[in-house]
Amino acid sequence: MDIIFNPPVNEENKYIGLLVGELRAKGYRIHPLDTFFSSRRHFRSIKLIHLNWFENIDDSNFFIGLRSFLRKLAVIIVIRLSGKPLVWTMHNRVSHEKGLAFFSRTITRLLLRWSHRIIIHSRQSEEILAAHGAKVRQKAVYMPHPHFIGEYGAETNPTELHGLKRLSLLFTGMVKPYKNLELLIDVVGEFGDQVQLTIAGKAIDDDYRQQVAYRAGQAGNVTLLPYFIPDSEMGAVLAGADAVVLPYDLSSSLNSGTAILAFSYGKTVICPEIGTISDLGEHMADTFHYQYSDREEHRRALGKQIKQAIALKRRDPQAMDRMGRRLHAYVADAHDSRRIVVTLDNIYRELIKR
Template structure:
């Protein structure tokens, strides 16, 4: 089966997402499957060429098209193209990654695109069980074609360092943007200092100078911010040195999280909001995922976990939900649902 994947960006393009590269690679390594559209600086434009049109089209984040250059024109083009693809018998698969648009400027348009995709797609995949409820709210008639699949991950644990020295209680890592809740967390710590000393390492670049300035203004002494993008090898040393990875995402729009899965891939214990895949994995006995409804609960999570003697089985979970297994399950599902 020939498959077209959106967005397939050039490696040097802005907003290049490792999820997409891993997604395409895993499909190409699956028997009888070939992704036929090559990377392009404008991934929507590349779909207009007949040679890039496979039997099945898989769309990720298509609803964010209004945020791209000439976004309104591209959005109209995307809608007309997808309607055309349906009419000529192509199969449409949509991955629902967020429960709400992140962009306040194009919120209504992006929400409309989500409803459009929920309606017109043959199959909807979500990496969070809560995603099924989101589809229900978008259009109840689409629930029957919505399937939950674990977010694929990797096993990066390698040789486990016995009893590593914990330099920090909390590690916040990854690129920083508004919906990730870093500013809100920093302000909270500034206004409500922890009762016991808590050392926090924050590592990641911020794309907004305004947001970066606001974070810096409120940064308490116990938070160290390295404005760097660590390699995965460097990241392992930071995770080994932290008691927890903290992911303070705002719960309003997040369903699944690649940052969560990457953290788990190193065997990290994770603290995150009680929503989406964080909530799913908090009940997963093989993993150490802890959730909060309010930032004030983080301190008690740290304290309680010190006495937590639970044993986890990260390698089994990571190996069962790796990219190879995910690609095979996805193709089996597409063949079952769409043929």
């Protein structure tokens, strides 16, 4: 069965590879969106289109953004006119790219209206969709985000962390403004030698990399690894942290693959109550979670959670390891990609039979 799953490849995000691999194992032939119009025969052969992050618009400048918007608008109109089933995965509350928000909002509204099914990875998404009406809410299908156990090499757990009084924190992922790294660096800087923060990830552009590097240098207890961490090294990078800290923007963030990555390698997180965290249920107690309504409250709430983590490590050096182990066991069961793709396969088959 020929389908479009877009993007079919993402070198910086194993999420795509996990799902595509399982779909291929079930007999699906996966094609990128760019081939949709390559020939009449190919166009007719495509039975279904599944889009991820399609609402994101390149906002590096207006003309590039306009071109991106018009191209996506044309594609989604053609998909609509073709009558082919459309599936969209809702990854965020809104696009993180704020510069040309009108373009992104327009594409999102069309995806909400024209998608036959909307895949959601957190229960918070249901509330957001309900605000768009009952018909939109009825399209939602919950599917856990797949875990990453074993995907970044073997798990290691260096015992030397237990002997350090200093709290070792890690931020990893693309270094982008919505992730509040400036705020994180400022808060961590206030703790001096009680905390060591490592920021590991490639910046969205060189200007932003320099901004973060300058801030990190001013703090004095922040190490910057300003490059994409190879898969073979990620396990070791995670092993060197007591916890992963993710001070995301609640206005746009909903799900976090990085939080799932942390759990997959036995690490707890310090993170706002985005959908991924809220879905943990009783296992929320194994994380340092918080809420905030503005930047100043975010600063205070993040600082409070870091302070609690410092105190916990001093009181019981292995406590965070136990929290991470429980989270690992939870995602190993509830976020298994093979079980998840059974749900996706059922959705596809139901839509194609229509």
